[in-house]
Amino acid sequence: MSVPATEIDRLRRAGGKRSGKRDLIVDVFLRQQGHLSADDLVDIIRREDQRISRATVYRTLQWMVEAGIARKVDFGEGRFRFEHSYRHPRHFHLICKTCNQSSEFLSSDIEGLIEEIAAARSFSARQSVVQIYGECENCRTGRQAPAIDGARTELLFARDALRIAIATERSGLEFYTRAAAIARDPRGRTVFQRLAGEEREHLGTLEERYAQLLARDPELEAQPTFLFFKGAANGLFAEGAARLLAEGVDDQQALLIGIRCERGSHRFFKRYGERFEDSEGKQVFLEFAEEEKQHLDLLVGEYKALLERQGRDRRRPRPTTIVQGSARRRERGI
Numbered sequence: 001m002s003v004p005a006t007e008i009d010r011l012r013r014a015g016g017k018r019s020g021k022r023d024l025i026v027d028v029f030l031r032q033q034g035h036l037s038a039d040d041l042v043d044i045i046r047r048e049d050q051r052i053s054r055a056t057v058y059r060t061l062q063w064m065v066e067a068g069i070a071r072k073v074d075f076g077e078g079r080f081r082f083e084h085s086y087r088h089p090r091h092f093h094l095i096c097k098t099c100n101q102s103s104e105f106l107s108s109d110i111e112g113l114i115e116e117i118a119a120a121r122s123f124s125a126r127q128s129v130v131q132i133y134g135e136c137e138n139c140r141t142g143r144q145a146p147a148i149d150g151a152r153t154e155l156l157f158a159r160d161a162l163r164i165a166i167a168t169e170r171s172g173l174e175f176y177t178r179a180a181a182i183a184r185d186p187r188g189r190t191v192f193q194r195l196a197g198e199e200r201e202h203l204g205t206l207e208e209r210y211a212q213l214l215a216r217d218p219e220l221e222a223q224p225t226f227l228f229f230k231g232a233a234n235g236l237f238a239e240g241a242a243r244l245l246a247e248g249v250d251d252q253q254a255l256l257i258g259i260r261c262e263r264g265s266h267r268f269f270k271r272y273g274e275r276f277e278d279s280e281g282k283q284v285f286l287e288f289a290e291e292e293k294q295h296l297d298l299l300v301g302e303y304k305a306l307l308e309r310q311g312r313d314r315r316r317p318r319p320t321t322i323v324q325g326s327a328r329r330r331e332r333g334i
């Protein structure tokens with residue numbers, strides 16, 4: 001992973017006075033991949049400059065952790081290891097006890113579960129560590145399976161974020177195409193058609209972005225999955241699209257199903273995206289969350305208009321404040 005020189009400069013200034021030795025240690029560290037122990041780094045540094053002491057390397061590593069350039073990880077070996085943290089999303093580790101190689105992954109489902117448990121126990125979680133110990137495929141089978149390359153983690157995160165966004169967009173397109181086909185209310189049909197059109201357009205943009213990402217690193221596609229997400233394969237709208245096929249779904253119910261899907265999708269991409277360090281994957285998530293928010297607002301407006309057209313609001317007082325409006329929406333389960 002290459003860190004822009006200006007960014008490293010900024011990080012160095014934030015961390016204190018400039019020093020030639022420190023600069024060299026930082027530069028060497030950033031050229032390494034994976035999870036290094038302090039002694040690994042000492043050995044590598046000494047190959048470049050014999051005069052740098054072990055204590056200086058240790059001190060600089062500590063400083064890098066504080067400055068957000070390095071992250072300390074403990075694989076239960078009785079010593080810490082260090083990995084890049086600049087634009088390197090937080091992640092969990094699979095650690096092979098035979099070859100001591102570790103590989104990285106993320107799972108929104110595991111993170112969601114941890115959040116749920118912490119909330120249920122009124123616990124304010126600061127950091128969670130998930131480490132899976134065992135034997136890697138290479139050691140187990142003797143075959144050379146591709147390992148996650150630490151230098152690629154940022155790109156892998158962007159790749160997987162795009163894959164999830166594309167799957168969601170595809171299932172959204174399927175959903176709105178189906179909803180437009182069954183809609184009886186002409187205005188409702190127009191809205192579903194418009195949303196299907198938007199999904200198609202966004203899908204094209206995302207696929208183009210995905211192709212550009214692969215062009216930057218031809219081996220990216222073959223790397224193992226980094227970001228696991230249960231709903232990723234079929235997309236967040238798949239269940240909604242299936243529900244549209246049920247007997248007797250009317251326009252109003254179709255809008256409600258759409259609202260639930262868009263709301264779920266918006267929340268997932270926003271909450272997940274907000275938690276990451278600045279990176280391309282984070283950008284993908286947040287931009288996508290914004291698109292889903294626009295669809296959600298459109299559907300909620302359409303739902304209200306449909307109810308008004310059906311004259312269902314006549315016997316109820318009109319909402320005068322936003323609070324009442326959202327309370328009413330909650331009553332109807334949207």
Ligand SMILES: [Zn+2]
Pocket residue numbers: 096097098099100101135136137138139140
């Ligand atoms: Zn192994």
Ligand SMILES: [Zn+2]
Pocket residue numbers: 035073083091093104
């Ligand atoms: Zn790691």
